Amino acid sequence: TWGAEPLKRVPKPYSADHPQAGLLKRKNLILHTKMDDSWRTSEGGLVSAVRAEFERTKPLRDLFDEKLGAEG
Numbered sequence: 001t002w003g004a005e006p007l008k009r010v011p012k013p014y015s016a017d018h019p020q021a022g023l024l025k026r027k028n029l030i031l032h033t034k035m036d037d038s039w040r041t042s043e044g045g046l047v048s049a050v051r052a053e054f055e056r057t058k059p060l061r062d063l064f065d066e067k068l069g070a071e072g
Helices: 045-056 058-068
Strands: none
Touching (some): 045 058
């Protein structure tokens, strides 16, 4: 098991039988991607490839910020 223990109940205002109850009870989520080896020979290397993948997730991060509120 990785991360914090999930909540025991689905948080309000969601019902206990919500179709995504399992996800709603989680305290953290992980987003991952599989990268090919092209970063090894690219101009910016690994840092550039990771930055590009991070920027690719911006719409999802913006949605989380909008719906859940950004911390900090």
